[in-house]
Amino acid sequence: MNTTVIDAHNISKVYNPKTIPVHAVNEVHLHINKGEFTALVGPSGSGKTTLLNLIGGLDRPDKGNIFINGTDITKLTAGELISFRLHNIGFVFQSFNLIPVLTAKENAEFIMLLQGVKRKERERRMMQLFKDIGLEDKMDVRPEKLSGGQQQRVAIARALASKPQFILADEPTANLDSASASNLLDNMAKLNKEENMTFIFSTHDQRVIERARRVITLVDGKISSDTAVVPTTEIQTGQVTS
Numbered sequence: 001m002n003t004t005v006i007d008a009h010n011i012s013k014v015y016n017p018k019t020i021p022v023h024a025v026n027e028v029h030l031h032i033n034k035g036e037f038t039a040l041v042g043p044s045g046s047g048k049t050t051l052l053n054l055i056g057g058l059d060r061p062d063k064g065n066i067f068i069n070g071t072d073i074t075k076l077t078a079g080e081l082i083s084f085r086l087h088n089i090g091f092v093f094q095s096f097n098l099i100p101v102l103t104a105k106e107n108a109e110f111i112m113l114l115q116g117v118k119r120k121e122r123e124r125r126m127m128q129l130f131k132d133i134g135l136e137d138k139m140d141v142r143p144e145k146l147s148g149g150q151q152q153r154v155a156i157a158r159a160l161a162s163k164p165q166f167i168l169a170d171e172p173t174a175n176l177d178s179a180s181a182s183n184l185l186d187n188m189a190k191l192n193k194e195e196n197m198t199f200i201f202s203t204h205d206q207r208v209i210e211r212a213r214r215v216i217t218l219v220d221g222k223i224s225s226d227t228a229v230v231p232t233t234e235i236q237t238g239q240v241t242s
């Protein structure tokens with residue numbers, strides 16, 4: 001049975017409404033089920049970041065409703081929204097956003113500290129996550145000693161550690177070389193498959209788009225196409241059984 005995690009109804013965001021209005025997101029409907037692995041694509045300025053920010057509660061729509069696991073986040077107060085985000089939504093940004101003075105483990109642990117997760121449980125999740133991302137030997141290293149790809153994997157671990165309903169990633173591979181980008185996608189796909197974690201990522205990178213199972217294209221703030229796809233890598237390796 002499909003479980004809805006995101007249900008956005010008719011959402012719009014207009015920048016500069018009083019001068020030269022920009023309809024960054026224009027009456028968008030979006031339904032995402034648990035376990036989806038979705039790429040958000042479209043030309044620069046088509047509204048990908050704005051849409052991700054609205055769904056993630058980092059910004060508010062001017063119009064419409066956004067239900068996350070049944071809660072309409074457009075109705076929450078600022079304080080409630082911060083708390084809701086903390087407990088429900090994982091973010092991965094283009095620029096990694098790790099805190100330089102903290103180790104990889106401390107960075108990934110940080111949100112759990114804010115959530116009040118007990119030490120023993122934090123340790124358990126950290127061991128498992130760093131194993132999953134293949135960085136068990138880098139837990140005590142600061143970000144400056146990690147490659148871009150490794151930093152981004154720590155950012156994924158940080159997002160996952162908070163046990164979110166879904167992870168939003170805005171161009172997560174934009175600052176990575178192609179080998180690191182591929183490795184990051186391997187990690188995301190593994191977590192998607194094994195933990196049924198829902199991912200929505202924006203990207204311009206065709207190789208990243210090819211890994212998605214659903215591709216949503218935005219043009220001028222509107223969804224112009226929404227397609228379910230079978231990743232070509234699976235067709236080539238014959239992993240598709242149904």
Ligand SMILES: Nc1ncnc2c1ncn2[C@@H]1O[C@H](COP(=O)(O)OP(=O)(O)OP(=O)(O)O)[C@@H](O)[C@H]1O
Pocket residue numbers: 015016022023024042043044045046047048049050051
């Ligand atoms: N804070 C802002 N103030 C005014 N206009 C904005 C703001 N943020 C975005 N815009 C405009 O909204 C539109 C959508 O921008 P957005 O950043 O969502 O696009 P994008 O698809 O993420 O682009 P890119 O692929 O370059 O990251 C653009 O026309 C942009 O110029």
Ligand SMILES: [Mg+2]
Pocket residue numbers: 048049050170202
């Ligand atoms: Mg963007």
